[in-house]
Amino acid sequence: MxxxxxxxxxxxxxxxxxxxxxxxxxxxxxxxxxxxxxxxxxxxxxxxxxxxxxxxxxxxxxxxxxxxxxxxxxxGTRYSFQLPTRQISPDRFNSQVQQRLTTIPYGQTRSYGEFATELARPGAARAVGSACARNPMPLIQPCHRVVRADGTIGDFSGTPAAKKYLLAFERGENPDAPTS
Structure with a gap:
């Protein structure tokens, strides 16, 4: 800390x-x-x-x-947040991942592996997943847009149902609000 x-x-x-x-x-x-x-x-x-x-x-x-x-x-009228944030991670890699999350466009996803490659760290998919899990500002730094290579949603600090909702919502679907 x-x-x-x-x-x-x-x-x-x-x-x-x-x-x-x-x-x-x-x-x-x-x-x-x-x-x-x-x-x-x-x-x-x-x-x-x-x-x-x-x-x-x-x-x-x-x-x-x-x-x-x-x-x-x-x-559905805002596609990215324009909020001042304070990056607080003492770990350089976590900070790099969390800052780069904002470059994933609304309605799109990246796999953990693709995201690692974009960071010039191929093979660091698990590290990307760990950094996403420690993201202190989800939604603003949209870690929900990072998914598994097979397209399944993976983990999320909210709930899996919330991540599924957010991805569907950003694709323009009319998802039901999560119940869990």
Missing amino acids: THTAVPETVHYTIQTSPIGQLLIAAINQEIVRVAFHNQDFDTVITGLQTQFGGPVHRDDNALQFATDQFEEYFA
């Missing part, structure tokens, strides 16, 4: 979406975390306190700039 020299206040909001509630957290209007409903939000908040050394407060107004973009995304 990264510890900062000066404790920083984290603000968060909880937003309802077709894939369940999302916790969105930011420091000074830089997004640092997006968590899905299947992750224990109390544990996420405790982790943010530990990671940044300061208090964590719910402030829906402070994150309106972000929730507006999430609403547009789920309405």
Whole structure:
């Protein structure tokens, strides 16, 4: 975990979406975390306190700039997020993967192997999968667009049903909201 020299206040909001509630957290209007409903939000908040050394407060107004973009995304009118983010991974490869995720176009996918090759790391498909699993800002850094070589969805920090929904939604289908 990264510890900062000066404790920083984290603000968060909880937003309802077709894939369940999302916790969105930011420091000074830089997004640092997006968590899905299947992750224990109390544990996420405790982790943010530990990671940044300061208090964590719910402030829906402070994150309106972000929730507006999430609403547009789920309405089908936004295809990429234009939000300031703070890359916090101490591992260079994880950071490289997480930043590069934003280059996968809306409605398209890459296999873990293709993504590794794009990073000039052929053979690092498992490492790409691990970096996607540790992605602190899913949706903004769209790890759901990375799938297995055979086209099956693979793992996702939300739920498999949420990943399936997001992929179908981005392809222009009208998927049913996930129930799990």
